Amino acid sequence: MAVVKVHQHRYDAVIVGAGGAGLRAAIETAGKCRTAVLTKLYPTRSHTGAAQGGMCAALANVEDDSWEWHLFDTIKGGDYLVDQPAAEIMCREAVDAVIELEHFGLPFNRTPEGRIDQRRFGGHTRNHGEAPVRRACYSSDRTGHMILQTLYQQCVARDVTFFNEFQVLDVAFAEGRLAAVVAYELATGDLHVFNTKAAMFATGGFGKMFKVSSNAHTLTGDGPGLLYRRGIPMQDMEFFQFHPTGIYKLGILLSEAARGEGGILRNAGGERFMERYAPTVKDLAPRDMVSRAIQTEVLEGRGIGEAADAVYLDLTHLPPEQIDEKLPDITEFVRTYLGIEPKTAPIPIQPTAHYAMGGIPTNVSGEVVVDAAGTVFPGLYAAGECACVSVHGANRLGTNSLLDIVVFGKRGGAAMAAFSAAADLPPLPPGAADEVVQRIEAMKSGAGNEKVGAVRADLQAAMTGKAFVFRSEELLAGALEAVHELQARYEHVTIDDKGPTFNYDLTEALELGYLLDLAEASVVSARARTESRGAHFRTDHPTRDDEHWMRHTLAARQEDATVELSYKPVVTGAYLPMERKY
Amino acid sequence: MTLVDLELKIRRYNPDVDPKPHWQTFKVQADPTDRVLDALHTVKWEQDGTLSFRRSCAHGVCGSDAMMINGANALACIELVHKAAGPKGGRITVEPIRGLPVIKDLVVDMEPFFAQYRSVLPYLVNNDEPGYTERLQSPEERARYEDTTKCILCAACTTSCPVFWGNSGYVGPAAIVNAHRFIFDSRDQAGDQRLDIVNQRSGVWRCRTAYSCTEACPRGIKVTQAIQEVKRAVFTDRV
Numbered sequence: 001m002a003v004v005k006v007h008q009h010r011y012d013a014v015i016v017g018a019g020g021a022g023l024r025a026a027i028e029t030a031g032k033c034r035t036a037v038l039t040k041l042y043p044t045r046s047h048t049g050a051a052q053g054g055m056c057a058a059l060a061n062v063e064d065d066s067w068e069w070h071l072f073d074t075i076k077g078g079d080y081l082v083d084q085p086a087a088e089i090m091c092r093e094a095v096d097a098v099i100e101l102e103h104f105g106l107p108f109n110r111t112p113e114g115r116i117d118q119r120r121f122g123g124h125t126r127n128h129g130e131a132p133v134r135r136a137c138y139s140s141d142r143t144g145h146m147i148l149q150t151l152y153q154q155c156v157a158r159d160v161t162f163f164n165e166f167q168v169l170d171v172a173f174a175e176g177r178l179a180a181v182v183a184y185e186l187a188t189g190d191l192h193v194f195n196t197k198a199a200m201f202a203t204g205g206f207g208k209m210f211k212v213s214s215n216a217h218t219l220t221g222d223g224p225g226l227l228y229r230r231g232i233p234m235q236d237m238e239f240f241q242f243h244p245t246g247i248y249k250l251g252i253l254l255s256e257a258a259r260g261e262g263g264i265l266r267n268a269g270g271e272r273f274m275e276r277y278a279p280t281v282k283d284l285a286p287r288d289m290v291s292r293a294i295q296t297e298v299l300e301g302r303g304i305g306e307a308a309d310a311v312y313l314d315l316t317h318l319p320p321e322q323i324d325e326k327l328p329d330i331t332e333f334v335r336t337y338l339g340i341e342p343k344t345a346p347i348p349i350q351p352t353a354h355y356a357m358g359g360i361p362t363n364v365s366g367e368v369v370v371d372a373a374g375t376v377f378p379g380l381y382a383a384g385e386c387a388c389v390s391v392h393g394a395n396r397l398g399t400n401s402l403l404d405i406v407v408f409g410k411r412g413g414a415a416m417a418a419f420s421a422a423a424d425l426p427p428l429p430p431g432a433a434d435e436v437v438q439r440i441e442a443m444k445s446g447a448g449n450e451k452v453g454a455v456r457a458d459l460q461a462a463m464t465g466k467a468f469v470f471r472s473e474e475l476l477a478g479a480l481e482a483v484h485e486l487q488a489r490y491e492h493v494t495i496d497d498k499g500p501t502f503n504y505d506l507t508e509a510l511e512l513g514y515l516l517d518l519a520e521a522s523v524v525s526a527r528a529r530t531e532s533r534g535a536h537f538r539t540d541h542p543t544r545d546d547e548h549w550m551r552h553t554l555a556a557r558q559e560d561a562t563v564e565l566s567y568k569p570v571v572t573g574a575y576l577p578m579e580r581k582y
Numbered sequence: 583m584t585l586v587d588l589e590l591k592i593r594r595y596n597p598d599v600d601p602k603p604h605w606q607t608f609k610v611q612a613d614p615t616d617r618v619l620d621a622l623h624t625v626k627w628e629q630d631g632t633l634s635f636r637r638s639c640a641h642g643v644c645g646s647d648a649m650m651i652n653g654a655n656a657l658a659c660i661e662l663v664h665k666a667a668g669p670k671g672g673r674i675t676v677e678p679i680r681g682l683p684v685i686k687d688l689v690v691d692m693e694p695f696f697a698q699y700r701s702v703l704p705y706l707v708n709n710d711e712p713g714y715t716e717r718l719q720s721p722e723e724r725a726r727y728e729d730t731t732k733c734i735l736c737a738a739c740t741t742s743c744p745v746f747w748g749n750s751g752y753v754g755p756a757a758i759v760n761a762h763r764f765i766f767d768s769r770d771q772a773g774d775q776r777l778d779i780v781n782q783r784s785g786v787w788r789c790r791t792a793y794s795c796t797e798a799c800p801r802g803i804k805v806t807q808a809i810q811e812v813k814r815a816v817f818t819d820r821v
Contacts, residue, residue, distance in 0.1 A: 042692065044735050045636075045644040102716040105706025105769065107724055107731050114718035139731075145643060146731060153705035164692075187685065216638040252641045332802075333641060336660055337615070453627025496631030499598045502686040505631035 004440065005190040006433045011036045012420040014181045014199040016168045016223055019046030020144070020405035021384030021412070022202035023151035025366075028413025030158040033420040036194060037160055038183050040167035040218065040507070043152045047204055047216045048405065051144020052330060053257035054136030055101075055402040056124055057094035061115045062134045067091045069127060070135060074400060075575045077123040077286045078357075078393020079534035079544065081236070081552070084573030086364050087391045090400070090407050097406045098137050106150040108139050109326075119326075120260040123286035123397040129582070132260075132284050136399045141255050141329045147402055166192065167507055169439070170226055171199065171380075172432035178379030179426040182436050186507070189500025191436060195428040197420045200381035200412050201227065201360060202405075207240075208511075209519045210353030210468070211460035214246055214253040218511075223386045224359050225514025228521065232370060232377065233556040233566075235388040236358035237518070238526035238536045241396055242469050244290035246352025248310045250337055254330045254349060256398040258313060259283040261326050265294070266312045266346060267302040273311075278582040285582045288395040288535045291351040295469045298350075305348050312346035351469055357396055357535065358522075359388040361554065366412020372554070372568035379419065379426070383412040390552060393570075394534020443509050448492025452509045455493060459486050459512075459519060467523055472540045476527040483520045490516055521555040524563040529553065546577050585611040586671030588621055588663065593677040595684055596632065603684065614664035618651055618674060622658060635688035642800055645736030649688050650677040655738040655798040679741035681750060695737045698753050702761040702779055707772035723768040730763040730808050732801040739795035739805050745788050752788040753780065755795035755805045762808040765821055773821055781816045789813070 012033035015022045022037060029035040039046070058065040070091040075082045102108060102116060109117040118134040126133040139146040155162075165186040172180040172193075181194045206221025207213045228234050244265070245254040259265070265283050267273045277293040278285035285293075294311050303309050315323060315331070320343050323331055331342045340347060360382040361369050368380040384405040391404055459482075466479035490513060497505035531545035532538050551567040558564050588610050595603040610624045619637055626633045635658070636646040642660040651661050652675055666674045682690040708717075733756065740746050740754035761780050764770045780786045786809055795805040815821045 041636075041638055041644075041646065042696070042735075045638050045646050047639060047644070049734070050639050050641070050643050099714065099716055103708075103712045105708075105764075105767070107728065107767070108716070110719055110721045110724055112721065114720045114723075116716050140728075142643075142732070145734070149731070149733075156700055157705040216644065217640055218638045250641075329643075336642070336662070339615070451627065452631075453623075497634075499596065499632070501597055502634040502689045504634055505626070 004437050007190060007192045009036065009192060009194045010425060011194055011196045013416050014038060014194050014196045015202060016181060016199060017046070017202035017204060018043035018162065019202060019204055019384060020048035020147050020151060020402065021409035022200070023155055024406050024409030025200050025202060025383060025413030025416065026160045027151065027154050027158060028410050029417045030160055032417040035161065036163055038163045038166045038168055038181070040165060040186070042164050043155070043162060044148060046148055047219055049145045049148040050216065050253065051402055052141045052253060052255035053260065054119065054121060054138035054143050054399045055098060055147070056121060056135045056399040057098040057137055057403070058091070058135060059095060059098060059116060059118060059137065061111060062118050064126065065133055065135055067095065069125065069133070070094065072128050072575060073124050074391065074397055075393070076580060077397040078395055079580060080546070080550065080577040081390065081393035081533060081570055083390050083571040084575060085571055086389045088573070089364050090391045090403060093407045094403050097403065101147065101150060101406065104150050104154050106139065106146050108137055119257065120284060121398045122256045122259065122284045122290070125281065129280070132281055136260065138257065141257055141327045144402060147406070168222060168226070169436045169510060171230055172429045173230070174426045174429045176378065177426055178377070180428055180432045182433050184436065184507070186502055189503060191433045193428065193432050195425060197423045197425055198379040198381060198416045200366065200383060200416055201386055202382070202384045202409065203386045205356045205385040206515060206518050207353045207356065209459060209463050209515045211464035212246060212251040212350065213353040214243055214251050215353065220511035221514045221518045222511060223382070225518055227360055228517055228557050231556065232360060232368060233554040234358060234518070234521050235361040235554055236390060236552050237522040237555055238529050238553060239357035239394050239534055240353060240522065241287055241355040241357060241535050242291045242351040243287055243354035244294055244351050245313050245349040247333065247337055248305060248348035248350055251352035252333055252337065253352065253354065254313060254333070254347065258315060258327055258330060261322060262318050264314045265290070266314050267297045268304045268308070269302060273297055281582045286395055286397060289582065291469050292537060294351055310348045310350040313349045314346040315342045316344055316346060353464070355396055355401060356385055357388065357390070357392045357394065359386045362387045362389055364389065364411065365415035366408055367415060372566065379423070381412045381416050383408045394536060439510065440506065443493070443495055443506055444498045446492070446494040448494045450489045450492040450494065452493055452495065452512055455486055455489050456512050456515070459483070459516060463519055467526060469537065471526060471536065471538050473527065476523055479523045480520070480527065483516060483523060487516050487520070517557065521563055525553045525555050525565065528565055550577070586614055586663070588612050588667055588671050589673040590621055590625060591673060591675045592633065594687055596686055612663045614669050616663045617659050618661045618663060618666050618676070619647055619658040621663060621674070622676070634686045643734060645734035648679050648736040648738040648741070650679055651675070655679055655742045657736060657738070657800045660800050679737060681741045681747045682737070692737065694750065695740060695756065698757040699735065699760055701753065702757050703772055703776055704760045704764065706764060706767065706770050708769055709771060717769050719768055726768070727763050727766040729803055730759045732803050733759050733763070734801060736800060738798040738800055742794040742798035744792055744794065745790055749788065751784045753784050755809060758786055758809050758812055759803060759805055762812050765812060765815060777816050780812055786813045786816060
């Protein structure tokens, strides 16, 4: 076996991941501290670019609105598991965040007066639930693409240092703080140890643990996964959002903007069934409720498709020019993948795994906090989907993810720059890369007979089959058993590619390890939560239990690889839990 | 669903063992509505894990998997099997995009491409104090450059351009598209600088209007038209 080359670098700050959160953080640290941005892709390949519908902010450009209404909607949408002070910061700072993006050059759609146009989105309402409100600022149905491009453009303008196709596989701690980040260079197979004062993880989600998923192939939870193995607990992992409208079987996202523009969900009988589930806002109810409504229609025999396991998203009554102007990309996806013309035929859809509400616990400055007391792990930051602030609680509202990455990417970047300015470079722990070297060597020399693709497919089937929209003790116990069997099989995974150059065979195998561990944390957390709240619905515990469960889950991996759960209280505020009706 | 038989003929190269590139054919089964990317995954996950190609979003928005499919540039995640091979299956040839150095199999060195992108000042320049609200821009002003905002930097256009194949110094369609995106943005103030850049010897005048770029663009951007508009702006010195 060839000796792995290990290079060393020194930086004031390292940002891992170059989606919206990482790029916004990089803009903030630029000129303040020497920063390296590491991404396993190219920055513009990040999954922020797949976000479609919009980014909410109470600009009140087209009708009355206030950040307090946005805050109320976010808390109610999150089924009261939201930390209210954090959500208040997000909703207040949303307005400045949108204006700043415009100043950065983002081509928002405009009103006839030239101001930023706004449209409706699920769960966003006027005056505490009265009616849908036009709050989502958007750029056609490619808002995420424009945010990603615009932030990358600003990084180019600031000459930010990128290490493209560098996949981070480990961290090293020294003297109780973050000391180094270990990355694998895809082009050469070399390892790079970045000795740094601080590091921010902004690696996105881990939706590839599910079979039907809107997530990119590369969303494998590398950041949360490697920190979890290093003892950082994961928060609220039982809360995973299933977006109601994924393209049938493929899971590709069809934005809620389709319903914001007037699209209607229909069952096999052509009935607008959301009227029964959410009489006031109907098709614009929050995602968790719409996904459950769809699954209920399917379970009660009113589904469509060859297995009667889907429903229709109907856009046929919308003016064709409105579809072309406001929803061009998603209607093109439908034409490409289903061969259907959405202007004249309804679109078969089904819920798709979309977004992790849980992740690396942080405070509102992006600092990683490791316990119920909010103890900060010095030098360690996280932002975006991989983090859990928690502003989304048990169910994220549409558009609030783009808002989250911009607001908390900036705040985390600012906090990290301030920390780096005051801190010394920590000593580089000897052998910082050793564990990664061993992991790679073991994977390349493995003599087992298991293939990555097969183990991953079985994981995805188990999670979609047993830990999806509807859960129960029986299902979750089965899911856990399946994950444990797959973890055992993973020990026998072998790869074909033993070489150093663009060895995706190796990196896919390493990614699968993270997915398995995070799936275990998710299922263990879900099994313990004997209530239904937001996206976590238990058929055997179908109601919310505020007396026992107004608390966040922390799942920590122990030395013996078991998962230990502890809890921390939700930070409440002015809005008291009430029944969630729309 | 009925699966069809495919022969995937793939241009392979592994710098660690191969003196030069060679063809290898894999037999796989696929649903006609599968993506070519799915068929490549079937090869990689079930037959030969050493096959290397970039991919991420798998639905045509990240720009990772531009490759030459049956001789024409496309994204493997948008190109469906029934289009590439016919509804009853058949042969699909897959090669790396041309004009950039091949590193391994379908993976090419993207650095020269991004260097060209960076050379055109691909960011909004406006030195006026914007204040606390948005800059105004009418829907018509926005429509002037909207088409070129769709670019995902996949390089399908640039690497389909015969001029670029012959002269890798040519800044290429993608960089011009991104220059266009700002030159025609009413908020931008660096149009003159960008026009000077694309007016250089390696700039827009290399374009021979072959339309290959427009045909190759998976986002449907009118690339050649954008290049013509930039040429006209250089020529008349106004946008």
